[in-house]
Amino acid sequence: MIEQLIILTLVTGGVYALLAIGFSLIFGNARVINLAHTGFFMLAAYGLWYFIRQLGIDTVWAILITVPAVTILGILAYRYLINTIREHHAAVLLMTIALAMVFQELMQSLFSSLYWSIPPLFRGFTEILGVPVLNQHLLVLGVVAVVIIIVWLILSKTKLGIALRATAQDAEVANLMGISVPRTLMITMGIATALAAVAAVVVAPIWTIHPTMWTPPLVMVMVIVVLGGLGSIKGSIIGAFIIALVEVSVSLFMPSYAYLKVVFAILAMVIVLIVRPGGLFGVIFEEERL
Amino acid sequence: MLRRLFKDLRFSVLPVPGKVIAIVFFVFLFIFPLFTDKSYYMFVFATSNLLVIFAVSWDLLSGYSGQVNFGHALFFGVSAWSVGLLNKYLGWQPWATIPVGTLIATGVGVLTCFPALRLRGPYLSLLTMSFPLMLIGLVMAFKKWTGGEFGISGIPEIAATRVGEYYISLIVMTVSVLIMWKLTDAGSKYVRTGLIFHAIREDEIAARASGINTIRYKILAFVIGGFFAGLAGALYAHILGTVSISSLSMVMSFRAIIYVVFGGIVSIYGAVVGVYVLQTLLQLLGVGGTTWVGQNQILIMAIIVILVLLFMPEGVAVWVRNKIERECPRCKLTNAAWRKECRACGANLR
Numbered sequence: 001m002i003e004q005l006i007i008l009t010l011v012t013g014g015v016y017a018l019l020a021i022g023f024s025l026i027f028g029n030a031r032v033i034n035l036a037h038t039g040f041f042m043l044a045a046y047g048l049w050y051f052i053r054q055l056g057i058d059t060v061w062a063i064l065i066t067v068p069a070v071t072i073l074g075i076l077a078y079r080y081l082i083n084t085i086r087e088h089h090a091a092v093l094l095m096t097i098a099l100a101m102v103f104q105e106l107m108q109s110l111f112s113s114l115y116w117s118i119p120p121l122f123r124g125f126t127e128i129l130g131v132p133v134l135n136q137h138l139l140v141l142g143v144v145a146v147v148i149i150i151v152w153l154i155l156s157k158t159k160l161g162i163a164l165r166a167t168a169q170d171a172e173v174a175n176l177m178g179i180s181v182p183r184t185l186m187i188t189m190g191i192a193t194a195l196a197a198v199a200a201v202v203v204a205p206i207w208t209i210h211p212t213m214w215t216p217p218l219v220m221v222m223v224i225v226v227l228g229g230l231g232s233i234k235g236s237i238i239g240a241f242i243i244a245l246v247e248v249s250v251s252l253f254m255p256s257y258a259y260l261k262v263v264f265a266i267l268a269m270v271i272v273l274i275v276r277p278g279g280l281f282g283v284i285f286e287e288e289r290l
Numbered sequence: 291m292l293r294r295l296f297k298d299l300r301f302s303v304l305p306v307p308g309k310v311i312a313i314v315f316f317v318f319l320f321i322f323p324l325f326t327d328k329s330y331y332m333f334v335f336a337t338s339n340l341l342v343i344f345a346v347s348w349d350l351l352s353g354y355s356g357q358v359n360f361g362h363a364l365f366f367g368v369s370a371w372s373v374g375l376l377n378k379y380l381g382w383q384p385w386a387t388i389p390v391g392t393l394i395a396t397g398v399g400v401l402t403c404f405p406a407l408r409l410r411g412p413y414l415s416l417l418t419m420s421f422p423l424m425l426i427g428l429v430m431a432f433k434k435w436t437g438g439e440f441g442i443s444g445i446p447e448i449a450a451t452r453v454g455e456y457y458i459s460l461i462v463m464t465v466s467v468l469i470m471w472k473l474t475d476a477g478s479k480y481v482r483t484g485l486i487f488h489a490i491r492e493d494e495i496a497a498r499a500s501g502i503n504t505i506r507y508k509i510l511a512f513v514i515g516g517f518f519a520g521l522a523g524a525l526y527a528h529i530l531g532t533v534s535i536s537s538l539s540m541v542m543s544f545r546a547i548i549y550v551v552f553g554g555i556v557s558i559y560g561a562v563v564g565v566y567v568l569q570t571l572l573q574l575l576g577v578g579g580t581t582w583v584g585q586n587q588i589l590i591m592a593i594i595v596i597l598v599l600l601f602m603p604e605g606v607a608v609w610v611r612n613k614i615e616r617e618c619p620r621c622k623l624t625n626a627a628w629r630k631e632c633r634a635c636g637a638n639l640r
């Protein structure tokens with residue numbers, strides 16, 4: 001039981017961390033709460049399913065097509081839909097949720113509202129300390145670790161990362177220092193969407209694919225990001241594992257009340273917010289200058 | 291009295307096209323059952339009336355006082371579910387369930403304040419968005435009592451006929467919208483709330499500095515919003531005869547926002563126009579899900595929202611109003627756009 005708890009927490013937390021980092025990045029840089037974030041996640045899952053099951057393309061090629069395609073779609077959505085109304089956060093929320101609903105309805109009318117699945121990349125399981133672990137779960141863990149390290153390296157070591165962090169701190173001054181803010185924000189959106197697509201690639205074989213698969217992770221990602229503090233990458237990762245622990249223990253120890261996991265996750269968020277209104281590692285933004 | 295009414299009508303209503311349209315439309319709503327009493331039309335218009343209350347209460351809370359609430363379905367759903375549960379387990383009749391349901395929703399509005407008052411901007415929106423989802427979790431977890439995704443059915447109707455229901459919803463809607471319109475009217479001489487809500491939305495710190503107890507007024511906004519959304523939810527449950535988790539869903543919360551943004555945010559008439567144009571039109575074209583429009587309602591609504599946000603951010607009703615009305619630059623009186631000079635001071639309008 002306890003081994004299962006640990007493994008499932010790590011796997012679920014890893015997936016949530018991938019999603020939450022993207023969500024947090026785009027909020028920290030562009031002050032955009034992208035509720036369509038898990039919509040892109042769903043699109044990537046559907047893309048994989050379509051290429052593998054409908055067109056019969058090899059899994060690796062399917063991944064190589066899907067991830068860039070979804071990333072480009074994310075950048076286009078940012079450029080043409082979100083960028084113009086970026087200043088009004090309520091409008092952005094509305095726009096992105098409308099976008100997610102468009103995705104949902106399109107997927108539903110294209111591929112019906114049935115449940116689909118795709119084969120795992122690696123079948124079978126490995127025994128670790130006497131506990132059987134699915135190979136796909138190990139893959140998830142590996143990919144999550146690698147991606148988090150890559151994102152961290154990009155943010156802390158490269159010139160692009162410095163530009164990203166400068167924009168997050170103060171877009172106006174970053175602009176004065178010669179950083180092209182609009183381009184930086186588009187790159188951020190690209191990275192965020194790519195992370196969502198990667199999350200979909202690793203998790204699609206474990207979860208089922210259907211048109212409303214974007215809402216449960218969206219709620220969890222929202223809770224995680226608010227809990228960890230909007231815009232804080234460290235907070236998102238830690239929050240992801242906390243929420244995953246809550247979720248997995250509810251569904252393991254109270255299987256008949258599995259729906260309560262949302263309730264407990266949101267309660268955890270409310271308590272943290274009452275104690276610390278900025279989240280655990282919240283970045284309290286100064287009033288934006290006009 | 292009558293003479294004053296006549297004078298008002300003659301001098302401050304008839305020359306303003308927007309007001310004429312509003313009055314003609316309301317008169318039309320009241321005599322509408324004379325033209326047709328097909329129960330489907332009555333049902334569509336009755337639900338639209340209730341959604342008007344729902345949308346306007348969102349506009350009051352989020353548009354006017356600036357507490358952007360993305361989970362307005364919480365109040366609506368709590369009220370609808372308490373009506374359903376009270377009726378199923380205690381056998382209460384509509385005259386008892388509707389006030390109690392509304393009161394419970396108001397209470398939930400007060401409860402929401404505790405976390406909501408501490409937060410601003412995006413944090414507030416995300417927090418409020420998650421509350422109804424929490425309740426969906428509770429409903430699904432206690433399937434034995436709530437019926438899970440199928441909800442509770444067999445709630446008694448408030449009136450024997452669809453026409454009766456239509457008139458009840460219409461009267462409740464008219465009264466509620468009038469009350470909310472007065473409460474949010476910043477130019478009112480008798481009620482201060484409108485002005486204070488505006489002040490809080492524009493600059494909370496400045497409002498507090500000028501001696502306004504902003505906390506009290508924010509709670510008041512949540513209470514009013516919760517009360518009217520709850521009223522709409524309770525009546526909705528009785529008119530539909532069922533309660534399901536769709537009344538708590540994210541789509542329900544976004545409906546209110548979509549109608550208001552479509553019509554024009556921070557304007558009561560915008561919300562009203564939004565509901566009647568979008569909801570009624572989609573329902574009439576949809577014919578209960580048998581046509582293409584009926585099956586793709588959410589898709590159409592989402593696309594309309596995206597287009598409105600991109601090309602008409604002030605809202606359709608406000609855009610139309612700006613086309614047909616013009617404010618006199620000298621005396622600030624509203625004139626029809628086709629007049630050459632102001633009707634009061636004669637200033638040139640072109």
